[in-house]
Amino acid sequence: MSVIFESAARPLLLAHAVFAFAALFASTHHAAHAVLSALGRVQERELRRFGWIAPACLVAQALLGLALYPTYRVRVRAPDFDRLAPAVAQLFDFKEHLAALALALVLAAAFAGARQRRDQPKPQRWTLATLSVGGAAMLWTATIIGLYVTARHPV
Amino acid sequence: MDESSGGPDDGSRALRAALAGVAAFALGYLLPGTLQLPTLAYDPLRHLFSLQRTLTGVQMRYFSDLLTATSASLITFAIAWRFHWIKRLNRLKQAQGFSVAAGVALSLVALDVAYYLSRLLAAV
Numbered sequence: 636m637s638v639i640f641e642s643a644a645r646p647l648l649l650a651h652a653v654f655a656f657a658a659l660f661a662s663t664h665h666a667a668h669a670v671l672s673a674l675g676r677v678q679e680r681e682l683r684r685f686g687w688i689a690p691a692c693l694v695a696q697a698l699l700g701l702a703l704y705p706t707y708r709v710r711v712r713a714p715d716f717d718r719l720a721p722a723v724a725q726l727f728d729f730k731e732h733l734a735a736l737a738l739a740l741v742l743a744a745a746f747a748g749a750r751q752r753r754d755q756p757k758p759q760r761w762t763l764a765t766l767s768v769g770g771a772a773m774l775w776t777a778t779i780i781g782l783y784v785t786a787r788h789p790v
Numbered sequence: 791m792d793e794s795s796g797g798p799d800d801g802s803r804a805l806r807a808a809l810a811g812v813a814a815f816a817l818g819y820l821l822p823g824t825l826q827l828p829t830l831a832y833d834p835l836r837h838l839f840s841l842q843r844t845l846t847g848v849q850m851r852y853f854s855d856l857l858t859a860t861s862a863s864l865i866t867f868a869i870a871w872r873f874h875w876i877k878r879l880n881r882l883k884q885a886q887g888f889s890v891a892a893g894v895a896l897s898l899v900a901l902d903v904a905y906y907l908s909r910l911l912a913a914v
Contacts, residue, residue: 636835638834638835639834639837701852701853701856704850704852704853705832705834705850706834708834708848708850709834709835709848712848713848721913722910722913722914724913725909725910725913725914726910728906728909728910729906729907729909729910731852732819732902732903732906733903733906735819735855735856735859736815736816736819736899736902736903739811739812739815739816739859739863739899740812740899742811743808743809743811743812744808746804746807746808747801747804747805747807747808749804750800750801750803750804750805751801751804751805752800752801755801755802756802758888758889759801759802759805759888762805762809762888762889762892763805765892765896766808766809766812766892766895766896769896769899773903
């Protein structure tokens with residue numbers, strides 16, 4: 636029985652990985668600049684730059700991941716993880732939840748960061764930094780789990 | 791300055807709306823699954839969408855959960871952006887208002903993470 640996008644699963648997985656790393660490093664840059672901004676350094680240009688690179692890569696990565704998900708569910712999870720390694724199936728689910736929450740945090744931080752002004756009050760700068768660092772931390776965790784699961788059984 | 795004019799306070803307005811969007815996303819992502827609300831399930835073998843409370847076989851609800859959370863987030867974001875409601879709730883002490891909004895949004899995200907982590911640990 637055919638699964639949607641199964642014939643393109645491997646190229647999709649490669650593209651998913653490339654965009655995942657691009658999103659990860661762009662979000663990490665955004666988080667670093669948000670923290671520097673909270674510490675009083677002028678970072679408006681950097682926050683605007685990574686404020687579009689990080690969300691663009693993350694949305695592309697998420698769409699590729701969604702396209703891959705049915706193939707994973709049918710060809711990897713059902714025959715392998717559900718029967719032989721249920722903890723890995725749960726670990727993958729946890730990664731998907733982290734990625735979804737990271738998407739919200741990074742998009743929110745990017746939107747607010749791109750509109751941050753030089754005279755923004757310090758508590759607001761720290762709020763932005765917390766959003767951005769939280770999103771980046773979740774992306775790091777999700778990426779490492781994703782690499783582990785893919786190493787065990789790629790699509 | 792009126793925030794709708796795009797002046798220096800535009801950053802505060804954007805941050806408030808972003809926090810509202812994050813809070814709504816965290817709630818919209820967690821509640822349908824935990825409350826077992828009917829959701830749009832996709833069967834990748836039969837290529838069919840159906841409304842289900844619980845899943846069977848290889849059916850999946852991830853798309854639906856994401857769609858629900860994103861819709862809730864975008865609607866709340868738009869309302870917060872348009873009406874500045876968080877500021878109105880906290881007009882007297884704006885700094886405190888931001889702290890409360892940030893605390894609520896990040897606590898809801900932390901709640902989601904704790905819930906999914908507990909499910910993972912229960913399976914190990």
